[in-house]
Amino acid sequence: MLHLEIYSPVQEIQDPLFDDKQVRVFVKRDDLIHPFISGNKWRKLKYILLKAKEENKNHLITFGGAFSNHLVATACASAKFGFKSTGIVRGESVQNEVLMLCRLFGMKLLFVDRTSYRDKQDLFEKHFGKDQDAYFIDAGGAGLDGTKGCAELIDEHDQTFDHLFCASGTGTTAAGILKGIQKNKLKTVVNAVPVLKNAEFLKNEIDQYFEKPLEYHLHLNYHFGGYAKTTPELFQFMQAFASSTGILTDPVYTGKLFYALYDLIHKDFFTPKSKILAIHTGGLSGISGMTDKINQAIF
Ligand SMILES: *Cc1c(COP(=O)(O)O)cnc(C)c1O
Numbered sequence: 001m002l003h004l005e006i007y008s009p010v011q012e013i014q015d016p017l018f019d020d021k022q023v024r025v026f027v028k029r030d031d032l033i034h035p036f037i038s039g040n041k042w043r044k045l046k047y048i049l050l051k052a053k054e055e056n057k058n059h060l061i062t063f064g065g066a067f068s069n070h071l072v073a074t075a076c077a078s079a080k081f082g083f084k085s086t087g088i089v090r091g092e093s094v095q096n097e098v099l100m101l102c103r104l105f106g107m108k109l110l111f112v113d114r115t116s117y118r119d120k121q122d123l124f125e126k127h128f129g130k131d132q133d134a135y136f137i138d139a140g141g142a143g144l145d146g147t148k149g150c151a152e153l154i155d156e157h158d159q160t161f162d163h164l165f166c167a168s169g170t171g172t173t174a175a176g177i178l179k180g181i182q183k184n185k186l187k188t189v190v191n192a193v194p195v196l197k198n199a200e201f202l203k204n205e206i207d208q209y210f211e212k213p214l215e216y217h218l219h220l221n222y223h224f225g226g227y228a229k230t231t232p233e234l235f236q237f238m239q240a241f242a243s244s245t246g247i248l249t250d251p252v253y254t255g256k257l258f259y260a261l262y263d264l265i266h267k268d269f270f271t272p273k274s275k276i277l278a279i280h281t282g283g284l285s286g287i288s289g290m291t292d293k294i295n296q297a298i299f
Pocket of ligand 1: 039040041070167168171173254281282283284
């Protein structure tokens, strides 16, 4: 049996801006689920791991960039639940804090060039096609099993919210949340904040999980130049947010999420009396590669 119970409280945060605009903002602290299997990565891995166990596969193979939260999460979850793991990493061989953690958790790393990295199924076949124990996990834990775990987030709180916000990479988390809302017949409006540039494609990614397309918002203008791209303004926001709430965000996902939320409140996107839930999807690995940039921006 896998022990999968989690702790993720909902906490209200304060800001003069919220009083001014008469909104209330709550944070779902998925970042507290686990220090390394954090946030949505835990939720996305849950049914993937259960299925791997069911199929008696004990070697998890997955994919990510050199600063991938998903790689660390998979490495740690593999160690915790008794799997071997291999991470196929995009780009030339490098060392950093994130990959060090992966190795500490016993993950074997295989670096592949960016062109080969695109065809993950092909890489899996090539390197692990003959390994009876190998189990394929898509980059970021994307896919149907990932959405199942994310949908459970909605079952965990008894309050209702007018709006729900999450950061989006593959869209799996947003799709899962939409499923949870549909299942619980809630009127909560889902707002996804893509962290990539030209993220219009996310609409198809999310809609593929539903028979009829659902209504939700994709806020496309908060990518700060693209995936893992940043500006001094983003770091300054992260500092203001951390120093007024005690909650740390990362520059790749949740920094952009909360920036978008505050900006939309400023711009009167919400009607007065709105209750908003922002999901802190965790994942602070993005910070470790940016120490110099952060110091430059906030000192
Ligand atoms: C991976 C990740 C996301 C993106 O989730 P998707 O399901 O791929 O959209 C969001 N936030 C954090 C902190 C992450 O690590």
